[in-house]
Amino acid sequence: MEIAITLDNQSELPLHRQLYEELRRSILSGRLAPGQRVPSTRTLAVSLGVSRATVTQSYEQLLSEGYFQAVTGSGTFVGRHLPDDLLRPATVKAAAGVARAARPSVRLSNYGASLADVEAFEPSGQESQINFCYGRPAFDAFPLQQWRRLLLRHCRTGQRAMLDYALDSLGYEPLREAIAHHLARSRAVVCQADQVIIVSGSQQALDLITRVLVERGETVAMEDPGYLGARRAFLAQGAKLLPVPVDEAGMMVEYLAARQTAKPKLIHVTPSHQFPTGAVLSLPRRLELLAWAAQSGAMIVEDDYDSEYRYGSRPIPALQGLDQSESVIYVGTFSKMMFPALRLGYMVVPRSVAHVLARAKWLADRHAPMLEQYALADFINEGHLERHLRRMRTLYDQRRQALVRALKLHFGERVTIMGESAGMHLTARLQTKLSDEEIIRRAEEAGVGLVSARVYFLKSCWNNEYIFGYASLSERRIQEGVRRLAGLPI
């Protein structure tokens, strides 16, 4: 190989870098042809009078960037397929050919337009030191080592089924079986594995169900106040909302029967711990709701988002388990049982709509990542989930009690606590003259993150009610947070 390489010992640029540049340039300029053999590091080091390490370093750089290719046994060659950087100039030239046209602005679909409108719904940050944001589990109490062990186990085997596309649009079968079994035991849900569809969290379940069942302009009934993630999914897809008021026994089902004209296609309900009030839907109302759905043909979406956590009172079985007429789609998530970033949830669906929903999932994103599905199946089958839930039930109960004590201690008569018999948050009504915005602002200043229940209302609206998530906060921080709130002029 004959290329003049000049290295400058005075240069700021280290020798190996200079050599790299020189060689790269000769390749780009074509002086070194693709496939051409280059001298060994020793030969070049000698001929250039530099250390072999210098040459090796520059060669490695060129190898890693694909300018060079090493062929074991026969040496180093200029790469046959050079990095595409080479194309950059070409790109620019070609681009110049296209006139920068005054392009007509993009017309969005109704769906797209509805998203462009809504107030930004970015996830709520965790800026404040003590954040009572809801829906967060106790991250530090999650058995991460156990979980890691299971991920490893399946990552190690590297079996093709764990890397390839799923063979089953419902989800990994052993996981579906484990979930069916767990739900039967813990929630009295009655189902077979072939009714369980694995989704990426309950939000996807709500989205898919709406797509498959609700046409633009049709009515969806939901609790007022109710879950925002559901409301947004319904509205974005053009559903008309029928707000159903909530009292201490949950959704006021009689209200539905009274509005026969509305004929909702879908009824979204959170029976085990109404969001956000925390009310538990009474058994009579559950039966009333099921009977009404059965005769009206409406489908019930039972969003059982934090049903695993109940304190003292015995749980009421899931609507799904009471249903006799295939009127319930049961939706659950592992975001709270495990952790949100896992992005795994499930729906338990009537056989009449199972295949359509499975296809909707397949068409939306094929399936959930396999590794997590494998690991989670083991996590459940080996009893880790049960154990973890039992531990969390105790831990959350303690934190809940600490919160209730602190609120009563610091606010006494001025606070009314609701929905503390279950779940991971409670609602507290504070007697104050200030607006919700003002209180939240002042709390923020004191380093306390607080959420007003207001935003969850559709029609009716109460003031000065706040959602206190306690699951992810230690008792000390809970006490400190409430103390700070009480210290404010509110």
Next chain:
Amino acid sequence: MEIAITLDNQSELPLHRQLYEELRRSILSGRLAPGQRVPSTRTLAVSLGVSRATVTQSYEQLLSEGYFQAVTGSGTFVGRHLPDDLLRPATVKAAAGVARAARPSVRLSNYGASLADVEAFEPSGQESQINFCYGRPAFDAFPLQQWRRLLLRHCRTGQRAMLDYALDSLGYEPLREAIAHHLARSRAVVCQADQVIIVSGSQQALDLITRVLVERGETVAMEDPGYLGARRAFLAQGAKLLPVPVDEAGMMVEYLAARQTAKPKLIHVTPSHQFPTGAVLSLPRRLELLAWAAQSGAMIVEDDYDSEYRYGSRPIPALQGLDQSESVIYVGTFSKMMFPALRLGYMVVPRSVAHVLARAKWLADRHAPMLEQYALADFINEGHLERHLRRMRTLYDQRRQALVRALKLHFGERVTIMGESAGMHLTARLQTKLSDEEIIRRAEEAGVGLVSARVYFLKSCWNNEYIFGYASLSERRIQEGVRRLAGLPI
């Protein structure tokens, strides 16, 4: 505690199991009240005259199932929150209250109905011994250990951000930056990280783009033949399809200009390796397509599904890099660069639609699992992806050549090979009198999985063309597969 426990030494049931049953029964029957203290294993062992191990074993069982609760320091108690199995009877009784109504059958939305119609689109199985199915990478060549190491790294830290909801609906920022950087280098894509949206594979990208841009009844242009996953997403959402024929230079763009009346809202194209023909869209046509989109206001979806693999010929830069008028949404996936079960992909979007598409993703399923996003960012930034792709480029090239040689050796004049200059599959036209169905059936009998190009056609349709995926098959299996085909009476 006074409960009469009778153990039968003659019984088939081991003693610890008998004891477990006895204690469980007394809890269920209420003889043992929730919260009641139970004797220590030693005490009970003595009083029953059995080994302490026996008692311990039954206690552990009851503890693990939640019938017992251990309070460190103060002993073992009957659980306060008993497993919900207890509710089963209650459940059944309540359920009986609901009449098994003759429920009106479920009315699906247009979207749902379209899914109910289509021929089942389950993933194609890997039953045949030698399967030339396309879109599968070389599973055994993936650096699984490296990947495991990175998963472990982040699983170990257990930092909250890795467990909690994402703070960013676009996806994990370091991953978006890594992707932007990689695409700039390898595909001459011009973008910033804030234009990259992480999705669960390219299917989700296609689904979200259609939802946000295309209204029912509007037109989507796509290659004929073209990618089925895209076609299904478009059709299910009520789009009218405008099939654009394909020749050896890819999509015949002039055909679009000729059909001005159709006014497609979206144009789906696979320029770097047309699916399934494998044609590469010529530079003139790329510029023509961009110019046409710019003036018509149509949005181009550049589906660059296997652009990383090119043999011999220098790659043509991505449409996105040539675009001057925000007319291109670039879609890519890691299903082929890494492995399909990872379920990670990306879109590079014009800023004009970035926030709407990010919200659509957020509303569809929040975000992709965090662990994989963290690990993948490192995988790219530490150069593992580059190295892996370089290795695969060589490996696939060898397998491609082996397939071409085998086809020519065994079929000689009777085979025409197309689209072998890039990607992970090629198309071969066989001269035969038999129908595609018949050939596929006979191949199947010989243990060879083959896919006809027929199903990918909308209007025009050629026979006896087959897609040969070679990336996941060893040279030996490729040769064996072709040999078996040639051995058939076809």
